[in-house]
Amino acid sequence: MADRLSSPQDPIERPRDHCGLFGVYGHSNAAMLTYYGLYALQHRGQESAGIVSAKSDGEPLQRHVGMGLVSQVFDDASLREMRGDRCIGHVRYSTTGASHLENAQPILVDCGRGKIAVGHNGNLVNANVLRDELERGGAIFQTSADSEVLLHLMTPPREEGQKESALRRALGRLRGAFSLLIMGEKEIIGVRDPFGFRPLSLGRLDGAYVLASETTAFDLIHATFIRDVKPGEIVIINRDGLHSVQMDTPKGREAFCVFEYVYFARPDSVLEGRAVTEVRRELGRQLARECPADADVVVPVPDSGNYAAQGFSEHSRIPQEFAFVRNHYIGRTFLQPTQLIRDFNVRVKLNLIPSAVAGKRVVVVDDSIVRGTTARARVVNLREAGAKEVHIRVSCPPHRHPCHYGIDFPTSGELIANNHSSEEIKTYLGADSIGYLSLEGMFRATGHPASKFCAACYTGEYPVPFEADLDKFVMQKRRVARASLGDEVLELDRQKLL
Numbered sequence: 272m273a274d275r276l277s278s279p280q281d282p283i284e285r286p287r288d289h290c291g292l293f294g295v296y297g298h299s300n301a302a303m304l305t306y307y308g309l310y311a312l313q314h315r316g317q318e319s320a321g322i323v324s325a326k327s328d329g330e331p332l333q334r335h336v337g338m339g340l341v342s343q344v345f346d347d348a349s350l351r352e353m354r355g356d357r358c359i360g361h362v363r364y365s366t367t368g369a370s371h372l373e374n375a376q377p378i379l380v381d382c383g384r385g386k387i388a389v390g391h392n393g394n395l396v397n398a399n400v401l402r403d404e405l406e407r408g409g410a411i412f413q414t415s416a417d418s419e420v421l422l423h424l425m426t427p428p429r430e431e432g433q434k435e436s437a438l439r440r441a442l443g444r445l446r447g448a449f450s451l452l453i454m455g456e457k458e459i460i461g462v463r464d465p466f467g468f469r470p471l472s473l474g475r476l477d478g479a480y481v482l483a484s485e486t487t488a489f490d491l492i493h494a495t496f497i498r499d500v501k502p503g504e505i506v507i508i509n510r511d512g513l514h515s516v517q518m519d520t521p522k523g524r525e526a527f528c529v530f531e532y533v534y535f536a537r538p539d540s541v542l543e544g545r546a547v548t549e550v551r552r553e554l555g556r557q558l559a560r561e562c563p564a565d566a567d568v569v570v571p572v573p574d575s576g577n578y579a580a581q582g583f584s585e586h587s588r589i590p591q592e593f594a595f596v597r598n599h600y601i602g603r604t605f606l607q608p609t610q611l612i613r614d615f616n617v618r619v620k621l622n623l624i625p626s627a628v629a630g631k632r633v634v635v636v637d638d639s640i641v642r643g644t645t646a647r648a649r650v651v652n653l654r655e656a657g658a659k660e661v662h663i664r665v666s667c668p669p670h671r672h673p674c675h676y677g678i679d680f681p682t683s684g685e686l687i688a689n690n691h692s693s694e695e696i697k698t699y700l701g702a703d704s705i706g707y708l709s710l711e712g713m714f715r716a717t718g719h720p721a722s723k724f725c726a727a728c729y730t731g732e733y734p735v736p737f738e739a740d741l742d743k744f745v746m747q748k749r750r751v752a753r754a755s756l757g758d759e760v761l762e763l764d765r766q767k768l769l
């Protein structure tokens with residue numbers, strides 16, 4: 272168990288963020304506002320960033336994208352170049368497609384309908400099947416990202432009719448998770464899939480409309496939050512104002528990602544009407560009710576465990592101590608993965624203050640345990656620092672299944688809770704006790720009914736069917752399969768997913 276679980280080959284020790292979207296319509300400083308909006312959403316993707324802008328109606332769209340952080344991709348000169356009153360922007364972590372510049376978003380194409388750009392947050396579970404169909408029809412793709420299929424679906428060469436109906440028809444073919452920003456030559460459009468997996472909010476600033484993945488982006492630019500875009504809603508903003516229509520797809524149940532509350536979203540955002548900080552505190556209080564511990568000090572795993580630890584401390588009346596200090600200024604380390612280096616990696620990210628825990632019974636509050644290797648190293652650190660007892664408490668249920676809707680998890684076999692009991696995990700971590708929040712307790716803490724959420728990574732009940740081998744490199748794999756096995760082999764998947 273130890274060897275397999277401590278494999279250094281897969282670097283996914285925590286689930287990775289997905290993507291962030293920000294758009295502006297009708298503001299003379301649109302590019303600068305989009306830059307700041309993306310800055311606030313940097314936690315949702317750090318691999319690449321991009322902005323598409325338009326000077327005025329009918330003018331060609333301009334695109335600037337690059338690899339790296341928002342502050343590395345843009346500078347004064349590039350932002351000055353992007354004059355105009357509307358923009359859409361994107362920060363990316365690749366949940367489908369490799370981490371290359373060609374996959375940076377927004378993707379921009381020039382077609383019979385003029386220039387169209389799209390930025391996507393989420394994961395399309397049938398993108399490979401759609402792409403296969405489009406490629407057979409002669410479409411040429413410029414990226415390996417799932418998002419590009421939407422552009423091809425919207426722009427068939429002989430398609431007649433209105434843009435809006437073409438868009439609704441195209442959206443109706445997508446399956447999976449998608450919050451989108453689309454920009455044409457006269458408008459920007461915000462879309463949220465019928466399940467509402469990923470957030471998207473609408474705001475106003477100086478008479479302009481703004482759209483963002485999280486409300487924290489509005490705070491930074493002093494925009495006023497108006498409302499969330501509804502599941503299945505298409506919001507079209509142009510010189511006539513804002514026009515809302517529903518997607519043609521029949522409305523199913525909601526499936527908002529509950530893990531946005533637990534871990535992904537910034538604590539200063541408001542999601543679905545609830546402040547993330549308050550939900551996280553309540554997760555901690557509920558955890559203390561369900562899994563109390565006889566201890567002297569509550570220690571959060573920063574930063575995402577901070578508010579749950581606060582709630583645990585409040586309810587249990589055990590004082591909280593910030594014994595772990597996070598280093599915010601490290602990138603990836605590319606040294607050989609020896610035991611010494613793995614230990615270094617853990618310590619450089621999160622250093623421990625020994626005096627805060629020496630001689631004490633410690634409750635460590637974390638928001639998730641994925642593979643368990645980092646959590647185990649932390650227990651070792653605590654014991655070396657003189658902690659008398661170490662009790663692990665997790666502010667959500669065990670993660671037993673991967674996500675297919677835009678969050679990068681390890682495979683099922685690598686998730687420690689997939690095939691090990693809590694008792695086995697406790698032993699592997701070297702802890703004195705372990706306690707996970709129940710599914711019901713997690714839903715209760717959000718203040719919303721369970722029926723609002725996707726919780727598939729806990730339960731294995733996926734709201735939208737997906738292919739058995741779906742992962743972030745599925746597009747590349749599919750091309751190889753088609754080349755070597757022939758088209759008929761893929762027919763089964765087509766019938767299942769289209």
Ligand code: SF4
Binds near residue numbers: 678
């Ligand atoms: S599977 Fe988990 S991480 Fe993925 S959308 Fe559902 S709740 Fe969120």
